[in-house]
Amino acid sequence: MSRLPRGFGRFLPPWLKLNNELSQKIAVFDAMTIEREELDRDISLLRKQQADTEDRLAEDLAEDEFQSILSGQQVMEQSYTDLENICKQQIGCIVDKLVAKYERIVYLDSDLRKLKQSIENGVAAANAQVTAAASM
Template identity: 45%
Template sequence: MSKASKSFTRLINPGVILGPELGHKINTFEAMNAERSDIDGELSRLRKEQEEAEDSLAEALAEDELQYKLRPRQMTGPNEEELQEILRRHLSGIINKLTSKYERILYLDADIRKLKQTIEKEIAAANQESAAAAASME
């Protein structure tokens, strides 16, 4: 049983049987949490990729500046516009990927919260129905 199932299991009274629809919702909840975990891993990988790209660019630009200072007449360094274009070209892909992952997390987190609330309400209703059925049998 996964962590999500275990967290819902503690809410279920002994002897209560959940319907297949609720079981499906719990499975969906678990899948959404797994996706959320996968996205977190992807974000970590993308952040590391971004840091490496930034470091590489900084080293390359520092080397260019050093060469310019050593031989100022033979070489000109990139101007501000060229620097901005270099950064945009190298980092825009990573930043776009990060943006889409964060956007997906926002929507996924909202869906997870809504589904969790729905599952908890349905479990409470199943608990009440079971208790009412048991009380009527006594």
């Protein structure tokens, strides 16, 4: 099995009896897979929020510069500093959330790979036991 789909337990041969440990591992794998999908959705939403925020900030900056030019005022260095602080605050908050989600994904993917291997080994062992018992 190269890739375990969610609901892995349904794809096992019906005659194969799973022990509690293997059944629990499959349930944990399913739950972790669902969490992984939720993290992917969260990241998509955060990326959209980041893009929208960046667009809004760019529009605000352009509008401020345009209004300054219309009124004959020079764009002052202070307004750029203020804008930089606003960007760091608003975009930084989103980036911090993204970092946390990506960090969780890294650890979750590692755990999923280990659990997948453990389940595959458990299924192979269960199949071997059934085959050995049938040949006696």
